[in-house]
Amino acid sequence: MIEVKQYTEQYRNEWNRFLSTCKNRHFMFHRDYMGYHADRYLEYSHLFFKKNRLVAILPANLDEKDVISHGLLTFGGVLYDGKMTIALMLEVFDTLIDLFRQKGIKSFIYKAIPHIYHQYPAEEDLYALFRNKANLYRRDVSCAIELTGKPQLTKGKKWSIKKAAKMDDLEIKESEDLAQFWSLLNDLLDKKYGKRPVHNLKEIRSLKISFPNQIKLFGVHHKGELIGGSLMFENGKTVHTQYIASNDHCREIGGLDALFSFLISKQYAERRFFNFGISNDKEGWYLNEGLTSFKEGFGARAIVHDFYRISINS
Helix, strand or coil: EEEEEEEHHHHHHHHHHHHHHCCCCCCHHCCHHHHHHHHEEEECEEEEEEECCCEEECCCCCCCCCCEECCCCCCCCCECCCCCCCCHHHHHHHHHHHHHHHHHCCCCEECCHHHCCCCCCCCHHHHHHHHCCCEEEEEEEEEEEHHHHHHCCCCCHHHHHHHCCCCCCCEEEECCCCCHHHHHHHHCCCCCCCCCCCHHHHHHHHHHHHHHEEEEEEEEECEEEEEEEEEEECCCEEEEEEEEECHHHHHCHHHHHHHHHHHHHHHCCCCCCCEEEEECCCCCEEEEEEEEEHCCCCEEEEEEEEEEEEEEEC
């Protein structure tokens, strides 16, 4: 029998230790990361034990009568180590569905972790979703490069990179100037979409201090000034562009193209996947074709982020 326990702070260390062994782990599920926005959601994570051994954890929050894994993270889902079997995963799902039914939960929203973040094959949860008649109700599309495949740049990208290389005093390097980058980011998002970044400057500074080996800023500097950059999330074999920002001058001189050429061909050449992130809005129904074209110009191709719903007490 599976024993399930709702997460409380007494399980913090046990959670983090187990996470480090999971084959579908991501540092976003570390309690030091999840804690930065703890005031924005109602914690409803769970731990699953069998014969007193922790076999799986579920980062989740409660939104009225819906359980979401996870509402304030890019994706979520059941996390587990190499000892997980398909049969055991079915037991885990049976246990959590029974628990949610007893608690009067209406539905379970599951944001599956894309396979490029798996350290080892880890799709036992997808089979369990199928067995529980989960409905695929949303699909975002991301663009990723498999770096071992020697991605091919378009002629336009090659021309733009050469253009940037001819600029005097142009430098691409890791940067600690988060304040200037956030100023560029806020200005860009406000003008184009009327939005703000998910993290504010204070939060991202705190997270970078907690995760210095996973969160890094790479900038485009011209005459010493940061004019563009990308905040990178590094997770095992996969790196992800969490935020991209630039000013008009950076775009005019091909600064971002030069930046990503450097990141793909040099900085992260030994990784397996370089993920540019999603290019969607309106729950996947709107595709930003201009943004997608920018990413595809580097040889990136589609990776989907799937969202499932299991009706519990509807």
